[in-house]
Amino acid sequence: MTDAKDQAIQEIKEVVKKRYAKRALDVMARPSAGKPDSSVEACCGTTYQAVDLVAIPGEAILASAGCGNPTALADLHPGEVVLDLGSGGGIDCFLASRAVGPKGRVLGIDMTPEMVELARSNARRIKATNVEFYLGHIEELPFDSNTMDVVISNCVVCLSPDKDAVFGEAFRVLRAGGRLHLSDMMLVGDLPDAVKRDPQKWAECVSGADQRETYVERLRAAGFQDVTIAQEQPYRQEPGLENLRSVHVIARKLD
Numbered sequence: 001m002t003d004a005k006d007q008a009i010q011e012i013k014e015v016v017k018k019r020y021a022k023r024a025l026d027v028m029a030r031p032s033a034g035k036p037d038s039s040v041e042a043c044c045g046t047t048y049q050a051v052d053l054v055a056i057p058g059e060a061i062l063a064s065a066g067c068g069n070p071t072a073l074a075d076l077h078p079g080e081v082v083l084d085l086g087s088g089g090g091i092d093c094f095l096a097s098r099a100v101g102p103k104g105r106v107l108g109i110d111m112t113p114e115m116v117e118l119a120r121s122n123a124r125r126i127k128a129t130n131v132e133f134y135l136g137h138i139e140e141l142p143f144d145s146n147t148m149d150v151v152i153s154n155c156v157v158c159l160s161p162d163k164d165a166v167f168g169e170a171f172r173v174l175r176a177g178g179r180l181h182l183s184d185m186m187l188v189g190d191l192p193d194a195v196k197r198d199p200q201k202w203a204e205c206v207s208g209a210d211q212r213e214t215y216v217e218r219l220r221a222a223g224f225q226d227v228t229i230a231q232e233q234p235y236r237q238e239p240g241l242e243n244l245r246s247v248h249v250i251a252r253k254l255d
Contacts, residue, residue, distance in 0.1 A: 109136050
């Protein structure tokens with residue numbers, strides 16, 4: 001049973017990695033980048049305002065596949081250290097870097113080498129000296145405990161087949177008083193069996209979504225308190241996906 005479960009987890013990770021590697025390569029292959037268009041599809045709808053995207057590299061915008069804007073509600077302060085789980089092309093890291101300023105730091109981690117390469121290239125382009133990108137897994141973070149003020153993520157936890165590990169690691173690296181801000185996908189009902197069994201649908205931020213109650217309980221089990229769902233809206237009106245929601249989740253490490 002364990003071998004079968006491990007194999008299923010590995011299959012999901014490979015499908016997800018392949019999808020987002022292709023996305024990064026497609027962006028890097030464009031002769032010039034600008035704002036997103038139909039040539040690079042978004043995974044989910046985003047909520048960035050035009051003012052947010054001023055001076056953000058076009059490649060970071062095109063690579064974005066989020067379902068929200070986690071920095072918009074994170075109330076970031078100058079000097080804070082922020083970690084972005086599944087940082088992709090870097091868009092949320094660059095937005096966070098503005099808020100924390102030169103005395104702050106923003107760390108992004110992604111398991112897809114092509115995305116890390118793209119994000120580092122974007123950082124060099126805009127001379128974002130307070131942003132660093134790492135290759136690694138969000139279920140096993142390569143950072144010391146009690147070192148982060150804020151952990152953010154944008155439609156990535158739903159892609160992980162081991163969400164308990166993700167939340168446990170996020171709790172570990174946060175300092176006491178630290179905040180967790182997640183834009184993510186949740187379920188308020190069931191999905192069709194065919195959707196739940198399809199690894200490609202997992203990579204599309206669909207079949208890996210937890211039930212709302214399960215998601216909240218995982219956070220509490222990891223040690224988080226004051227778990228709040230600040231925003232919730234339907235993902236899209238499509239047969240079989242009526243129960244899928246994009247949400248913004250806030251939680252705190254109080255001790």
